[in-house]
Amino acid sequence: MYMKQENRADPDTLLQKISRSEMGKLTVLLGASAGVGKTYNMLETAHERLREGIDIVIGWVETHGRKETEGLVSGLPVILPTMITYRGKTMQEMDIDAILVRRPDIVLVDELAHTNVQGSRHVRRFQDVEEILKAGINVYTTLNIQHIESLNDVVAQITGIIVRETVPDYVVEQADNVQLIDISPQDLIKRLQEGKVYVAGQAEQALQNFFRQGNINALREMALRFMARRVDSDLSEYMREHKIDGPWPASGKVMVCVGASPFSAQLIRAACRLAAGLQAEWLAVHIETNDRFSQKEKECQRDRVARNMRLAEELGAKTISIAGRDLLHELLDVARNNNVTAIVIGKPQHSRLRDLVHESVVNKLIRYSGGINVYVIQAQKEQQNRNTHINTEGASVHGKWQYYLMSFGMTMAISGFGWFFKDLIEIINIALLYQLPVTLSAFWWGRWPSYFTAVSSMILFDFLFIPPILTFTVYDLRYIWSFITFLIVAFVIGGRTEFLREEAALARQRERSIRSLYSFSKEIAAVVDLETITRSFAIQAADTLGRRVMVLLPDEHNQLMVCAEHEAGVAVEQYTNHLIENSAEAAVAAWVFAHCEAAGHSADTLPSAEYLYLPLFTQERIVGVLGIKIIEKLITPEQRRLMEAWAGLAAIAIERVQLTEKAREAALLLESDKLKSTLFNSVSHELRTPLSSIIGSALTLRDAAQHCSYEEKNELWDNIIDGGKRMVRVVANLLDTARLEGGTFQLKNDWCDLQDIIGVALRQVEDQIKERPIQFNIPSDVPIVRGDSRLLEQVMVNLIDNALKYSPSNSPVEISIVTDKNRVQVSIADRGIGIPTADLSHIFDKFYRAKQIESNINGIGLGLSICRTIIEAHNGKIWSENRKDKGAIIHFYIPLHEQDKMLMDQEGGIFNGH
The missing domain is CATH 3.30.450.40 (GAF domain)
Structure with missing residues (x-):
């Protein structure tokens, strides 16, 4: 059964709308070229908004000396530009900070594609606009169609002029409103001739170069097509929001192959246009292979790749960079894993003769792509930038001369060994021995020292071991094929060994990065000290x-x-x-x-x-x-x-x-x-x-x-x-x-007689004792201890009071002391209700009272807590337990130190019995 698909709103789109609801609104006035009236229309609209009572200011407007434009500027509030000194010259730029402080409802920013003077906060003016929008301020701005990044190559082909100042497509695509400002080519040329666009000298030059009627028509068509895509996108979004059925374009994904070539920028822009036409996502993929370049060349290639990948990111692509051995295999693998439906690749520049010898990647890709469409873009001949020319004079691009000298030394050693044992070793075995320095040179020093070793090995092998000996003449032509085979094998071994060495180094580098991330995450898993984490991280x-x-x-x-x-x-x-x-x-x-x-x-x-x-x-x-x-x-x-x-x-x-x-x-x-x-x-x-x-x-x-x-x-x-x-x-x-x-008390350590302390405590609670029997089990040789007598008296008072409160009025309270060589232990026992087992470990906590205690017994649960604090301050311990027959008993001990005993011996009194 065919089921109708429900058109639901894209969650990502909803999230973007929510996040953009807090930002300012961007209105772009788009024109086919300069002179169509974008700035003029923006200023007219500003006057209308000002009459409506809206707070609108000019952040930056370029009048180019046009009287009509200058007339419209007057009457509008203007935020003065900031002055930036660059190379001894003072230049003006838009003052972002002043705009953010002023916080108008709308700010006018002319020439969105402008590049700021070095030393400004942002490199490009569209980045200034993005910051203003994030502050919740609405922006009106102007832009020409040739300044849109994805159309840069097309504009260059039409006009023959490469536009350097461009704006990423996402800036225009995410604009809340895009208005097309358009006039006919004839009217634009007439305005140029009348001097309403440029001054007289510039106008004549512009008419001869950029502003030819054919160029204007082509740019105008591009602007109309761009607006048509914009309208189509808005209509599709409206249909999704209102769940209106309609024809939908087939979903797909475009992938472009990015390399270090300057031509890759053209491929990226072509892929962006293709993805926009198909309304599909697109990927920019760079396959990092072990290309055989010098170190300086590799650095130059890396910078080019970085620029190209950044361009792809600015145009909205998802970038992927992976390392691989086989370029074709990795491209197809990425394409299939990401459900790519179209691949954009550059047309090869080499001759057809090379294709006959070595088939190009493009032909292989077309053959093995299966159901993936392949778009081959015509390549233009690359021009080497003089500023990026690699100067290799004075240093070999293929390695240090010491490597060649050591490689030749190994070859001479093998030759000497073979010459000394030539009567005992077959000539074929000597030939195999010459492969050893070739392999070692490739492994230690790279491909070119290996190739040098292979050639020198072949020459020495011919000179020393091929008849006639000690000449370079070869009588037996079969040895010629042996030499060719030897060189082929040596070159393959040298090249592959260097490839494996570089691949292993790259793998080690990546493994090291991953291991470091894992090691750091594991190391700090249980660390809660901020200083330790930040320093370990650094x-x-x-x-x-x-x-x-x-x-x-x-x-x-x-x-x-x-x-x-x-x-x-x-x-x-x-x-x-x-x-x-x-x-x-x-x-x-x-x-x-x-x-x-x-x-x-x-x-x-x-x-x-x-x-x-x-x-x-x-x-x-x-x-x-x-x-x-x-x-x-x-x-x-x-x-x-x-x-x-x-x-x-x-x-x-x-x-x-x-x-x-x-x-x-x-x-x-x-x-x-x-x-x-x-x-x-x-x-x-x-x-x-x-x-x-x-x-x-x-x-x-x-x-x-x-x-x-x-x-x-x-x-x-x-x-x-x-x-x-x-x-x-x-x-x-x-x-x-x-x-x-609070830590404000300090122990007053002095000699204390526990029997005296017990007597003082009993006198403090004599009103509670009355006729209660007190039983003593105190030996006559109780030693004197070091401690704070006043605090220990308080401990005894609290413990005796606790025993009296939680035992019947006619039951006895027992006080006993037990001594040994290390400590003196005091126990206070009663014949009361005892302590519930679950509460034994908690009765010394603040404000804690056992659950089974009668509610008519007064107390707030601080007495035993104070006792524990005092006893622990004396390096002692206090605990409780239930008696076997009935009641509870609380013990505490005070330790005896050797230095205290020695001091007591010197004073002549160790024990005192009462």
């Missing part, structure tokens, strides 16, 4: 990237501080938090932290910096900035992705530490709130009861004293005194707890 990232790395984190004033810094190959140094010494670098880092975008060297924003600054951001927020020193002009996409991987890992680690710290603070705050609640509840109950008793007894004495007997008055006075003592104990326990936990 060391490992610098060693892996081979560059200087610094980690910047905000302080309490939100100012970036260098928390860790390290340079590869340099001994680890200890760094303290400090500001970046270079104010320009500090400004770039601050901009990255404020905007959460990469900037600095090799980036499009503030590229004059020495460091590349990457934001350390997670899904929630930005936590810092990673600075990486870049020496070369450009870095490859693979290097950029590795740096971003390190930045992402650092951001996760730092955020984890910060979240852990916040969780700890939240737990402390929760515990503090819980403690306050318990304190208020306990104190209110413990103070309310004695206060009520005191007030009631006092009122009775005041109002009915004459009617009370002597015994009744004494009872009332006893109630008042007892209630006052209870309040004093509660307040004293609270104050002692605060003093002990």
Whole structure:
């Protein structure tokens, strides 16, 4: 059964709309060329909006001396440009900061494709516009069709002029409104002739070159086609949003092959146009092979690849860079894995004779592509840029001369060995021995020393071992084929050995990067110290990237501080938090932290910096900035992705530490709130009861004293005194707890007699003892201990009070002391209800009371907590247990130190019995 497909909105599109709803709206006035009236129309619209009461200002308008345009500028608010000095000249540029401070409803920005003066915040003006839009300010701007990046090649073919200032397609595609400003070619030429576009001399030159009628018609057609695609895209989006059925273009994916050739830029733009026409996604793929170039050539190739891949990213492509041995195999593998339906590749430039000898990659790709369409683009002859010409004079591109000398030395050694044993070794075996220096040269020093070794080996083999000996003449022509075979084998072995060596080195480099990332993530998994993590990160990232790395984190004033810094190959140094010494670098880092975008060297924003600054951001927020020193002009996409991987890992680690710290603070705050609640509840109950008793007894004495007997008055006075003592104990326990936990108390170590301390404690609770039996089990030789007698008295008072409260009024309380050579142990036992097993380990916690205790027993749960704090301050231990028959017993001990015993011996009194 055929089921109708439901047209649902694309989630990515919805997310983009949500994110763009907070940004300003971009209106682009698009024209086929200069002079069609874009700026004029923009200024007219500005006057209309101003009359409507909308706050609109001019951020930048270029009048080019046109009187009509200058007339429209007057009457509109203008933000003055900023002055930038470059090479001794002072130039004007749009002042972004002033616009952001002014925050108008709409700002006019002319010439979107303009390149800013070096030293500006951004390289291109469209990046300035993007920052303004992110601030929520609407922008009106102007653009010519020849400045759109994907159309750059087509414009060059039509006009013969390469436009250097271009705007990525996504800027125009994401614009909220695009208006086509158009006039006929005849009217445009007439305006040029009248001097309304350029001054007289420039107008004549423009008419002879760029503004020919054929060029204008072609550019006009391009502008109309672009607007048609824009309208079609808007219509498709409208149909999706309103679930309107209609014909849909077939989905597909375009892939372009990117290399180091300057022609790759043309392929990228062609693929972008093809993908736009097919309404398909597209990929830019670079296959990194071990091409046989010198080191300088490789650096030049790497810079070209970086530029081409960056161009593809600007045009909206997904870039992929992989290493492979077989270019064709890797291309088809990537295409099939990514469901590619069309491949764009350049037409080969070599002759057909070479195709007969070695079939081109294009022909192989067409043969083995299967159902994938292959678009072959006509290549233009590359021109070597003089500025990038590789000067190899004075140094061999194929290696150092020492390598050739050592290779020849190995060949001479094999020749000497073969000459010495030529009567014992067959000539075929000697020929095989000559393969050894060829292989070793390729493995150690590369392909060209290996080739040199192969040729020298063949010459020496012919001269020393092929009849006639000691001549280069060969009588037997069969040896000629042997020489050819030897050279072919040697060349293959040398080339493949070097290839494998370079491939192994590349694999080791990538394995090292992955291992370093894994090692760092494993190392910091259980670390919660921010300083340790940042310094470990700086060391490992610098060693892996081979560059200087610094980690910047905000302080309490939100100012970036260098928390860790390290340079590869340099001994680890200890760094303290400090500001970046270079104010320009500090400004770039601050901009990255404020905007959460990469900037600095090799980036499009503030590229004059020495460091590349990457934001350390997670899904929630930005936590810092990673600075990486870049020496070369450009870095490859693979290097950029590795740096971003390190930045992402650092951001996760730092955020984890910060979240852990916040969780700890939240737990402390929760515990503090819980403690306050318990304190208020306990104190209110413990103070309310004695206060009520005191007030009631006092009122009775005041109002009915004459009617009370002597015994009744004494009872009332006893109630008042007892209630006052209870309040004093509660307040004293609270104050002692605060003093002990606050660390403000200090032990007054002195000689203490535990028997005296027990006697003083019993006198303090004599009102509670009354007729309660107290049983003592104290030996006569109890040693004197070192401690704070006042605090130990408080421990005894609290423990005796606790035993009296939780035992029947007629049951005894037992006090015993046990001594040994290391400590003195004191125990207080009762015959009460005992302690529930589940509560034995908690009764010494603050505000904790056993669940089975009768509610009529007063107390707030601080007495035993104070005891534990005091005993532990004396390096002792306190614990509780239940008696076997009935009741509970609490033990504590005070340790005896050898130096205390020696001091007691000197004073002549070790034991005192009472």
